[in-house]
Amino acid sequence: MKTKIIICFVVLVSVFIIERENNFISKVSDKLLMKPRTPPEAGGHWMNVRQNGSIMTVSYPSEPFRRNFTWKSKSMHKPGKGELPASRSSGRKHILLLATTRTGSSFVGESFNQQGANVFYLFEPLWHVKQALNLQDVSTNYTVLSTAYREVLQQLLLCDFSLLESFMKPQPQDHVAAFLFCRECSRSLCENPVCTPYVKEVVENFHCRNRRCAPLNLTLTSQYCLQTQYTAIKSVRVQKLETLRPLVEDPRLDMRFIQLVRDPRAMLASRMVAFPSEYKNWRIWAKTSTIPDDDNNYEIRKLKEHCDNIRMSAETGLECPAWLYGRYMLVRYEDVARFPMRKAAEIYQFTGIPFHSRVKDWILNNTHSTSEFDSIYSTKKNSSQQMDKWRVTMSFKLAQVVQKVCSPAMTLFGYKFVENEATLRNLSVSLTEERTFL
Numbered sequence: 001m002k003t004k005i006i007i008c009f010v011v012l013v014s015v016f017i018i019e020r021e022n023n024f025i026s027k028v029s030d031k032l033l034m035k036p037r038t039p040p041e042a043g044g045h046w047m048n049v050r051q052n053g054s055i056m057t058v059s060y061p062s063e064p065f066r067r068n069f070t071w072k073s074k075s076m077h078k079p080g081k082g083e084l085p086a087s088r089s090s091g092r093k094h095i096l097l098l099a100t101t102r103t104g105s106s107f108v109g110e111s112f113n114q115q116g117a118n119v120f121y122l123f124e125p126l127w128h129v130k131q132a133l134n135l136q137d138v139s140t141n142y143t144v145l146s147t148a149y150r151e152v153l154q155q156l157l158l159c160d161f162s163l164l165e166s167f168m169k170p171q172p173q174d175h176v177a178a179f180l181f182c183r184e185c186s187r188s189l190c191e192n193p194v195c196t197p198y199v200k201e202v203v204e205n206f207h208c209r210n211r212r213c214a215p216l217n218l219t220l221t222s223q224y225c226l227q228t229q230y231t232a233i234k235s236v237r238v239q240k241l242e243t244l245r246p247l248v249e250d251p252r253l254d255m256r257f258i259q260l261v262r263d264p265r266a267m268l269a270s271r272m273v274a275f276p277s278e279y280k281n282w283r284i285w286a287k288t289s290t291i292p293d294d295d296n297n298y299e300i301r302k303l304k305e306h307c308d309n310i311r312m313s314a315e316t317g318l319e320c321p322a323w324l325y326g327r328y329m330l331v332r333y334e335d336v337a338r339f340p341m342r343k344a345a346e347i348y349q350f351t352g353i354p355f356h357s358r359v360k361d362w363i364l365n366n367t368h369s370t371s372e373f374d375s376i377y378s379t380k381k382n383s384s385q386q387m388d389k390w391r392v393t394m395s396f397k398l399a400q401v402v403q404k405v406c407s408p409a410m411t412l413f414g415y416k417f418v419e420n421e422a423t424l425r426n427l428s429v430s431l432t433e434e435r436t437f438l
C-alpha cells in the first residue's frame, strides 16, 4: 500500500515537472481546441511578436484605461510605517505576492488561499502570458514581457480576465476556459459559486481536485471576484518591482506588495532538485566539484542576474519611495519557516486581512507536519527542519560560488557567508542574521 502511494506520488510529481519544463500541457491543449482570435477590445491593438522566426499576433491594449485621477503622492498625507494608506474608491484591496520559485511562496500564498470567502486568490496566472510570449526574441526583451505582465496583473486585480484570455491557449470560447493553469491551486475557482455543476465529459487540465466542476466560466468568475474584498495574486514572473509602479498609481487599485526572498544558496540547492534538467550543468558541477571560475559562463551569469533582480526590487521597496509608502513588505523565507505564526500575523496585519482562526489552524497543521509525502510544491513540511536541509547536501564549493555571485543580495537580506565546510554543515550555527525589514 505504502509503495503504491509512493509510486503514484512519484508519477504525479514527474508529470508536473514534465509539464512545467516542456510546456507539455500547452502542446496538448493546442490540439484540443483551436479557435481564431477574436478582435481586441475597443481601444486595443494587435501586438506582433516574433515566435521562432515567424510572427505571432497577440491582442494587446495600448491604453488599458483612461487615466483621469488626481492621486498626488507628495501632497497627500504620508502614512507612517505601520499605518495603512487610506483605502481607495471601491474599498477592495489588492495584494501581489512576488516571489521566485522555491522561496516558500506556496506557503504564504496558500495561507491566503485558505482564507475563504473574502479573498479571491489566483495562483501564477502569468504562466499563460509567459507561455504565449516565451520566445527567445521576446524573453530577452524584458520591456515587452514586463509590460504585458503588468497590464494583465492590473486587469486581474480588478477582476477582469479579458486580457489574460487573449494569452490563453486554447482561447476561451464565450469566456469559458478549457484550461486555466493550476485552477486547482485556487480555492476561489473550485468552490461555489464558480464551480458550476459538472455536466458532461470535458477534458480540462488542472481540473479541481476535490470536486468536479464544469469548465471555468470567466464571466461568472469575474462577477464573483468583484464581490470579494481582496484580490491576492501570487506570481514568480515579475522581475522588477519598479515596473509595477503604474498599479499603485491606478486609483482603482489599493496595492500591497509582499516580496518573498530566500537564501540564494538554499534556492539553488532546492531548484537543482526540483528542476533537474534545467539545472543539469549545476548538478554535474556539484558532482564533479568542477565549477567554472568564469563570470561569462551562461549559468553563472543567469544566477547573478537572478540575484541582482531580486536585490534591486528589494532595494526599491526598502528605500520606501513615496509611491510605495505602506505598500511594501519584505519577507524572508527563513523567518516564515522558523516563526510561521508570527510572520503570518505580520503579513495579515500588513494586508489588512483579518487573521482568522481557520488560517491559524491551517498554519499549525501545515508547519509541524511530519508527513513524508512532501510534494515539491507542498506546504506540508516541518518547516524549521526543512529550512536547513540544503546545508547537509550542498557542496561547499557550490556554496562558495553562490556566495561570490550573489554577495550583494546576501548582504542586503542578512544571510551569513560561510568560510569553511565545517560551518556550512554545523546546523547549530545559524546563517540567517536576525533582522527586521521595515
Ligand SMILES: *[C@@H]1O[C@H](CO)[C@@H](O)[C@H](O)[C@H]1NC(C)=O
Residues within 6 Å of the ligand: 052
Ligand atoms: C521552431 O523552429 C525550429 C527550427 O526551425 C523547428 O524545428 C520547430 O518546429 C519550430 N517550432 C515551432 C513551435 O514552430
Ligand SMILES: *[C@@H]1O[C@H](CO)[C@@H](O)[C@H](O)[C@H]1NC(C)=O
Residues within 6 Å of the ligand: 066, 068
Ligand atoms: C475626467 O474628469 C473630468 C472632470 O471630472 C471629466 O470632465 C472628463 O470627462 C473625464 N475624462 C475621462 C476620460 O473620463
Ligand SMILES: *[C@@H]1O[C@H](CO)[C@@H](O)[C@H](O)[C@H]1NC(C)=O
Residues within 6 Å of the ligand: 141, 142, 143, 144
Ligand atoms: C524591446 O522592445 C521594445 C518594443 O518593441 C523596443 O522599443 C526596445 O528597443 C526593445 N529593447 C531591446 C533591448 O531590444
Ligand SMILES: *[C@@H]1O[C@H](CO)[C@@H](O)[C@H](O)[C@H]1NC(C)=O
Residues within 6 Å of the ligand: 174, 176, 217, 218, 219, 220, 223
Ligand atoms: C457564464 O456565466 C454567466 C454569468 O453567470 C452566464 O450568464 C453565462 O451564460 C455563462 N456562460 C456559459 C457558457 O455557461
Ligand SMILES: *[C@@H]1O[C@H](CO)[C@@H](O)[C@H](O)[C@H]1NC(C)=O
Residues within 6 Å of the ligand: 358, 359, 361, 362, 365
Ligand atoms: C487541522 O488538523 C485537524 C486534525 O487533523 C483537522 O481536524 C482540522 O480540520 C485541520 N484544520 C485545518 C484548517 O486544516
Ligand SMILES: *[C@@H]1O[C@H](CO)[C@@H](O)[C@H](O)[C@H]1NC(C)=O
Residues within 6 Å of the ligand: 368, 369, 370, 382, 383, 384, 385
Ligand atoms: C521539526 O524539526 C525540528 C528541527 O529538526 C525539530 O526540533 C522538531 O521537533 C520537528 N517537529 C516535528 C513536529 O517533527
Ligand SMILES: *[C@@H]1O[C@H](CO)[C@@H](O)[C@H](O)[C@H]1NC(C)=O
Residues within 6 Å of the ligand: 422, 426, 427, 428, 429
Ligand atoms: C557547531 O557550532 C557550535 C557553535 O559555534 C560549536 O559550539 C560546536 O562545537 C560546533 N560543532 C561542530 C561539530 O563543529
